[in-house]
Amino acid sequence: MMGMSPYLLALLAAVAFALGSVLQQRGTLETKASEGDPHFLVEILKKPVWLLGGALQVTGWILQAAALVDGSLIVVQSICALSLVIALPLGVRFSGQHIGKRSVAGALITLIGIIAFLYLGQPQGGTSTPSSSSWSTCLIISAGVMVTLTLFARKKQGPLAAVLFATAAGISYGFQAAVTKIFVTQLGNGIPFLLTSWTTYALILSALIGFGLQQSALKTGFLAPALAASNASVLASSVIFGVALYQETLSNGQERFSPAIIALAIAIIGVVMLASPENGPPVKMEPNTH
Helix, strand or coil: CCCCCHHHHHHHHHHHHHHHHHHHHHHHHCCCCCCCCCCHHHHHHHCHHHHHHHHHHHHHHHHHHHHHHHCCHHHHHHHHCCHHHHHHHHHHHHHCCCCCHHHHHHHHHHHHHHHHHHHHHCCECCCCCCCHHHHHHHHHHHHHHHHHHHHHHCCCCHHHHHHHHHHHHHHHHHHHHHHHHHHHHHHHHCHHHHHHCHHHHHHHHHHHHHHHHHHHHHHCCCHHHHHHHHHHHHHHHHHHHHHHCCCCECCCCHHHHHHHHHHHHHHHHHHHHHHCCCCCCCCCCCCCCC
């Protein structure tokens, strides 16, 4: 992957994330336990289709990490957010999702919004060494929001539960990406250094938390709301983390800055449309005991 554009790597990561999410959803829907029952997290480990999806998610993370070596956090995460658009037709093919006209419109609006945001905003990298106080502030606020969303999600059902679980997962994944940008620069320091670095454990913990929350969202059977909310919160939190942690900036010209923000808002409107419950009943599959 040496010599490849970080943005091409990010696009390849988006494809891997999309296919991985769809296959993982298929695996979660084949389990007997409900999304509120943590036992389904054990059951999915016996599903080959889920494991294949997991392998693709890991591949996506490796591609994303490679992109973050030289790429802006905001830009890389914006491109990775396109996994939502890519996942919808894959969901029709592999897990029998019904994708309505609003979802198609939402996907197009999201795509246009992200492309316009990147073109107009032209995000630029800042510092490569965020301060410890910045990390602490982002961690505390993110954890508080995630806990609140999860508590509400456990009391809800259907697409709303999918949105709440997935939004919390997206924040965790956004934080994971922010930590990854530091982690990849430390790989050359050797195993002993990595075992004593806080970034290693923050990366593992954020990945595990995001994993559990995202699987709970997929288990509801509503693929579009789950992926839409996850991608929206990843995108929004990554912009915030990029600015707050890495001091990344958008175009300095006011004539481009304001339209860039509007384009980002349009992209988020697109994912809100995707998160609306117009896609019919959730997909259900017979539990596979093999």
